[in-house]
Amino acid sequence: MATAATAHKRVDIRRNDTVKVMTGRDMGKQGRVLRVLPDEGRVLVEHVMMVKKHVRANQQKNVKGGIAEQERPIPLSNVALVCATCGPVRIGHEVRGDRKVRVCKKCKTTLDK
Numbered sequence: 001m002a003t004a005a006t007a008h009k010r011v012d013i014r015r016n017d018t019v020k021v022m023t024g025r026d027m028g029k030q031g032r033v034l035r036v037l038p039d040e041g042r043v044l045v046e047h048v049m050m051v052k053k054h055v056r057a058n059q060q061k062n063v064k065g066g067i068a069e070q071e072r073p074i075p076l077s078n079v080a081l082v083c084a085t086c087g088p089v090r091i092g093h094e095v096r097g098d099r100k101v102r103v104c105k106k107c108k109t110t111l112d113k
């Protein structure tokens with residue numbers, strides 16, 4: 001359960017970001033963020049932390065039976081945002097015009113699209 005201290009925790013990773021897994025079973029993998037779960041402090045990354053799931057055939061939903069693979073969310077602290085030029089980096093913040101953007105701490109390039 002989210003406590004008051006974590007409820008407003010800033011999450012600097014967003015959907016469609018490219019992140020690199022820095023620790024854990026899938027260390028070194030890089031993928032696109034499918035979903036951010038701020039309350040859980042977790043993130044769902046494409047092709048990372050795949051688990052096999054047995055699926056029963058369901059003709060009404062047009063689902064074939066068998067084994068499906070699915071991503072499981074991993075802790076946000078295990079991933080780093082990837083800068084196109086520097087690789088995995090720490091995120092800084094800067095005001096550009098009237099927008100506050102995320103920037104790469106190394107090359108200062110904005111990481112927002």
Ligand SMILES: [Zn+2]
Pocket residue numbers: 083084085086087089104105106107108109
């Ligand atoms: Zn950079």
